[in-house]
Amino acid sequence: MYHPEIETKSQGEIQEIQLQRLIETVERVYNNVPFYKEKFDELNVKPSDIKSLEDLRKLPFTKKKDLRDNYPTGLFAVPMSDVVRIHGSSGTSGKPTIVGYTKKDIEIWSEIVARAITAAGGSSEDIFHNAYGYGLFTGGVGLHYGAEKLGAAVIPVSGGNTDRQVTLIQDFKPRGIAGTPSYILNVAEQMEKLKIKPETNGIEYGIFGAEPWTEEMRKTIEDKLKIKAVDIYGLSEVMGPGVAIECHEAQQGLHIAEDHFLVEIIDPETLELVPDGEDGELVITTLTKEALPVIRYRTGDITSLNRAKCVCGRTMARMARVKGRTDDMMIIRGVNVFPSEIERELLKIDKLAPFYQIHLLKKGNMDAVELQVEVNSSLYEEVGSNLQHPIVLQLKKQILHAIKNACLISVDVAIKAPMELPRFESKAIRLVDRRNEQREEVVK
Ligand code: DLL
Helix, strand or coil, rough: CHHHHHHEEEEHHHHHHHHHHHHHHHHHHHHCCHHHHHHHHHHCCHHCCCHHHHHHHHHCCCCCHHHCCCCCCEEEEEEEEEEEEEEEEECCCCCCCEEEEEEEHHHHHHCCCCCCCCHCCCCCEEEEEEEECCCCCHHHHHHHHHHHHHHCCCEHHHHHHHHHHHHHHHCCCEEEEEEEEHHHHHHHHHHCCCCHHHHHHHCCCEECCCCCCCCHHHHHHHHHHEEEEEEEEECCCCEEEEEECCCCCCCEEEEEEECCCEEECCCCCCCCCCCCCCCEEEEEEEEECCCCCCCCEEEEEEEEEEECCCCCCCCEECCCCCCHHHHHEEEEEEEEEEEHHHHHHHHCCEEEEEEEEEEEEEEECCEEECCCCCCCCHHHCCCCCCCCHHHHHHHHHHHHHHHHHCCCCCEEEEEEECCCCCCCCCCCCEEEEEEEHHHHHHHC
């Protein structure tokens, strides 16, 4: 479902549509959401002050906390009778963030995802294996409706039960597959164990996202499954998957559905706009959402914008692969590090399996990092399951040096046997903060 009449519009034409829709959205939230009316009034802005896209800067930001404070439906702009679907994001602390959709929201979301799957190389003829979790999480159902809208035959397998996933893939030979990159690696690992040749799966393309991943991870997945892998981005507060997608032609940055979302990149400290090409926090204003429109939503995701024309012909601006979330950034002895920067180094080391966790600890008063990594099965066999073997100790040194050189931090490395680290069915937990746990132990 390629819509060149929209996807190849000039930037000027897109901006005209954006302005029209921004004006409508601002009217809608001011009149229907007391939270926004209050915020606008505090800043002394009226909807009629919004006359150009630059006027967006006059508007207040929205944060995840605002959704939590108005739990469950306080920010909805329509009565519950117009809502046809609820989703939510799990959140680490207590209550989920709840989001709602009208019938029209669902139609638009499905259309955007159908467009995204097409950009990824999919077509109406495909069988589409959907391993994103179904439920409150937007991944499963979001991809499902989009693939159906496209006309593909969807296998709604959800996450988990990896044996069954492998059987279904072997039996149906889906052309497309979707899931979190970390879970798809579990599927690939299971195939390796069963000695299934990737070429026999029939999969040609994969649509992976919902968590940060790296170019190195892309290469690993593409090599293991012999497919083309593209990155899909989204978040429940704004819609779900499909806010942006990489095209299979370039695989270089994710085209934002700019006819539905207006994006800014800001410095998370000063809140000022940063120039195209520079890293900052992604801020999104929805332009067509009815049930839960959001104004200048601070995603916490670090990326940059590229407005150059793409080889695929699409003119929609591209965002760089998300480096990480502001809250996942570690500050180790004054050095800022994202888990993805560590992943990039670990995946270059071919004796390691592509599974890892980063544990944050306290050493005295200082924060310290322990990297937990797994050796791959061929190395494990080579050293006769002895993780104290000189080859393994050498590997440990190699990891320490690689991280020191690339990330400028010193870490401890805990080498694990194959399958010793946890596997996840949805988003992988990369960062484990054990600093408080240790403090409690000391107090005891
Ligand atoms: O993860 C929606 C989604 C489902 C996206 C399936 C892609 C595929 P939430 O659970 O609300 O929604 O989590 C949103 O996940 O703010 C990012 O921090 C992270 N995230 C999503 N996609 C990517 C990606 C879904 N491609 C949060 N790369 C976002 C890096 C991503 N991080």
